[in-house]
Amino acid sequence: MKIVDAKVVVTSPGRNFVTLQITTDDGVTGLGDATLNGRELAVVSYLRDHVAPLLIGRDPHRIEDAWQYLYRGAYWRRGPVTMAAIAAVDVALWDIKAKVAGLPLYQLLGGASRDRIRAYGHANGSSLAEIFDSVRALQERGYQAIRIQSGVPGLQSVYGVHTAPSADGSAPDVLAQPAVEDWDTAAYLRYIPRVFEAVRNEFGPDLPLLHDAHHRLSPIEAARLGKDLEPYDLFWLEDCTPAEDQEALRLVRQHTTTPLAIGEVFNTVFDYQTLIDDRLIDYVRSAVTHFGGVSPMKKLFDYAGQRGIKSAIHGPEDISPVGMAAALHLDLAVHNFGIQEYSGHTDLTNEVFRHAYTFQDGYLHPGEVPGIGVELDEELAAAHPYEPGYLPVNRLKDGSVHDW
Ligand code: CS2
Numbered sequence: 001m002k003i004v005d006a007k008v009v010v011t012s013p014g015r016n017f018v019t020l021q022i023t024t025d026d027g028v029t030g031l032g033d034a035t036l037n038g039r040e041l042a043v044v045s046y047l048r049d050h051v052a053p054l055l056i057g058r059d060p061h062r063i064e065d066a067w068q069y070l071y072r073g074a075y076w077r078r079g080p081v082t083m084a085a086i087a088a089v090d091v092a093l094w095d096i097k098a099k100v101a102g103l104p105l106y107q108l109l110g111g112a113s114r115d116r117i118r119a120y121g122h123a124n125g126s127s128l129a130e131i132f133d134s135v136r137a138l139q140e141r142g143y144q145a146i147r148i149q150s151g152v153p154g155l156q157s158v159y160g161v162h163t164a165p166s167a168d169g170s171a172p173d174v175l176a177q178p179a180v181e182d183w184d185t186a187a188y189l190r191y192i193p194r195v196f197e198a199v200r201n202e203f204g205p206d207l208p209l210l211h212d213a214h215h216r217l218s219p220i221e222a223a224r225l226g227k228d229l230e231p232y233d234l235f236w237l238e239d240c241t242p243a244e245d246q247e248a249l250r251l252v253r254q255h256t257t258t259p260l261a262i263g264e265v266f267n268t269v270f271d272y273q274t275l276i277d278d279r280l281i282d283y284v285r286s287a288v289t290h291f292g293g294v295s296p297m298k299k300l301f302d303y304a305g306q307r308g309i310k311s312a313i314h315g316p317e318d319i320s321p322v323g324m325a326a327a328l329h330l331d332l333a334v335h336n337f338g339i340q341e342y343s344g345h346t347d348l349t350n351e352v353f354r355h356a357y358t359f360q361d362g363y364l365h366p367g368e369v370p371g372i373g374v375e376l377d378e379e380l381a382a383a384h385p386y387e388p389g390y391l392p393v394n395r396l397k398d399g400s401v402h403d404w
Pocket residue numbers: 037212214264315316318341391
């Protein structure tokens with residue numbers, strides 16, 4: 001079997017997605033997600049100009065060899081652009097292998113370790129009343145674990161809090177120029193524990209609650225927040241400090257029993273070494289799409305599992321249904337599964353990427369279709385071309401740029 005085509009498809013059914021489609025001489029196709037929010041075209045060029053020509057003529061079954069060839073062979077290792085490109089190749093090849101075997105991918109990863117995959121959804125609001133409504137709306141959709149993001153009095157707009165949801169379902173946080181949001185850590189630290197106190201009082205002790213600090217705190221500020229949130233029994237506090245500083249988490253860990261999760265901006269296992277070896281975190285949160293694919297994610301989970309650390313694959317709207325499907329096969333297979341982030345996609349996105357995975361009563365399942373279970377509608381994808389889009393940036397009251 002040989003690879004005869006490797007095509008990159010960019011589409012924007014509400015937000016941009018980059019997809020690699022590999023075709024074999026037998027006509028079998030495999031899909032991989034290579035979406036890097038706000039920097040999409042860099043990965044498109046990496047794949048189109050530098051990777052696709054190297055794939056032609058290769059045996060699609062040699063997944064590990066292709067991975068090592070692209071990772072070691074490039075000399076320039078790691079980084080989100082490189083690892084998103086390698087991820088797309090890895091997932092597309094697993095898709096092909098599983099289709100040829102006639103099995104859903106999870107069967108090739110060891111088979112199901114569980115029957116279903118617990119998901120968490122995103123609730124948000126600029127007032128307590130809005131947050132409560134948002135939690136109730138998620139509960140009505142079946143969610144049994146909920147992340148809470150809140151506006152902060154005195155701040156105009158805060159990450160994850162959509163003041164004006166777009167009627168067409170398109171991404172409200174992705175704009176043609178980066179929007180500038182404001183930030184005040186002291187105001188945030190004063191307010192957030194009150195939000196969780198109110199949510200606990202309203203929804204009782206059983207509902208798993210999560211919170212994402214989006215890399216905005218210093219270690220001592222994060223330690224303080226973790227302590228202040230202890231009475232409200234969080235499932236986790238996510239990305240409390242800038243993620244590239246692994247030692248920062250040591251200080252946080254020494255001060256709080258609030259579980260810690262990190263990793264959505266990580267690209268390789270080396271970003272986790274201290275965190276895992278020294279048990280400084282409880283959940284590894286990388287995306288299949290940004291971490292080099294299914295192959296290294298499986299190795300990461302096996303390594304983390306030796307320290308009792310669980311999986312929590314990154315699954316926001318900017319991971320395409322292809323990346324989400326790959327995540328779900330891993331979730332079903334690995335023993336040390338923790339939870340899966342899942343917000344779903346717009347109807348149009350689900351038409352462009354028809355998928356076998358399902359969400360019911362708060363739980364996901366990848367389905368039983370051979371491969372990863374996603375089909376790309378190329379015509380519909382072409383009808384919704386790339387649109388420039390950026391994530392916001394963050395400035396303090398004195399005008400200086402803050403972590404985002
Ligand atoms: C996030 C993301 O899902 C999360 O936890 O932090 O929304 C993240 O901001 C985006 O994926 C960035 O592209």
